[in-house]
Structure formats: C-alpha cells, structure tokens
Amino acid sequence: MRPMLLLPLLLSLAGEVLAEACIVHSQDARIEVRLCQQNRNIPAELFRSGFCQPQLKDQQVDVEFVESCPGGAFGVCRDAQVSNLPYRQDIHYYGVASDGRFLRPACEQNSGGRWESGD
Template identity: 45%
Template sequence: MNRCLLFLTLLLITTAAHSAACLIESNDDQVPIRLCQQNINIPPQLFQDSFCQPQITERSFDIQFVDACPEGAYGICTGARSEGVAYRQSIHYYSEPGDAPVLKAYCEQFSDGQWQLPEIHSDKDQ
C-alpha cells in the first residue's frame, strides 16, 4: 500500500513538473510577438531560467508562467527541440497567421517537431 501511494505521488509530481508553460508577449512598439511554450521534458528550473527567456536584441517581453498554453493558437509545433539538446516542448503561435508556412517549415525541418492545427471549438461543442 505504501509503495502504491509513493508511486502515485511521484507520478503526480512528475506530471506537474512537465505541465508548465510560459506565455511570451512582446511589450514594445515593434511587430507584436505572442507565443506560448509548453514544457514536455525539460527540467522545470532550466525551462523557466533558459527556455522561457527570449534573447532578441532590441526587443522586450512580458513572460507569464501558466499551467497550460491558452486556446487560440493558429499553429502548434509539437515535440520541438532546440539544436544540440534532447529536451522537447510544444510551441503555440498566436501573433500572425500569415507566418504559418515559414513556422511550419522551421518546425518540421529544424526543430524535429510536428506542425499541428489546433482543434477549433464551436459554440455547438459547448
């Protein structure tokens, strides 16, 4: 019984650690950027301290840590990884739907991810 409780507790902790996401939104006067990174298997501290910290010169961002990426993305790169690391995340894109062809190609060719169109929920589904 104790082993079962320990296993369930560890399973819940592991699931919680991998369910973190960060919503990244530009807060400057340049072209708006809005995306969300959903952690798959990145250690939580590394995810927060490195992966969720965009380094784009002359740009500034607001970063909000959330349990899951919000609905409304026009495309999602699932299982994306950065060059040289095995960690994976899903990246949800919200800014400019016209960028989808370029982001899809980058997702599949360079990030080793799979491009997905999000499910669209209509009022009838609710």
C-alpha cells in the same frame, strides 16, 4: 493515513502541478509576437530560467508562467527538439496566422517537430 505522512505526499504532488508552460509576449516598434512554450521533458529549473527567458535586442519581453498553454493558437509545433539537445517542447503560436508559412518549415526542418494548424 496520519496527517504527518500525508503532508510530504501532498507537497510532492504540488510540485508536479507547478507551471510547465510559459507565455512569451514581445514587441518592438513594428512587430508583436505572442507564443507559448509547453514543456515536455526539460528540467523544470532550466525551463524556467533559460528557455522561458528570451533575450531579444530592442524588444520589450513579458513572460507569464501558466499550467498549460491557452487555446486559440493558429499553429502548434508539437514535440519540437531544442537546439540539438535531448529536450522537447510544444510551441503554440498566436497572432498573425499567415506567419504559419514561415513557422511550419522551421518547425519541421529545424526542430524536427510536427506542425498542427490551430488548436
């Protein structure tokens, strides 16, 4: 294959390898939250500019884009539907495992997701 033909192919593949997950870390004076959103079918630009940019009042929020969510989550909400839109994501929760008793019902009832303990 000629180099000039190979370049567009490589560039298109590189676009597919870009970060499709984001780690969101927020904290205020009392609570610290760390989760990771793994994109399933949200358009990439919308995922990066909207879904991974939470606006939480009185909280410092840091977002890091990664290729995939790291292990070590105490629970994962698989195939969660986003706000009655056709979009889906997996949400990995890190931190206090006892929070799962609140997160599991929210995952299953509000997001139509499937809860999995630990990963």
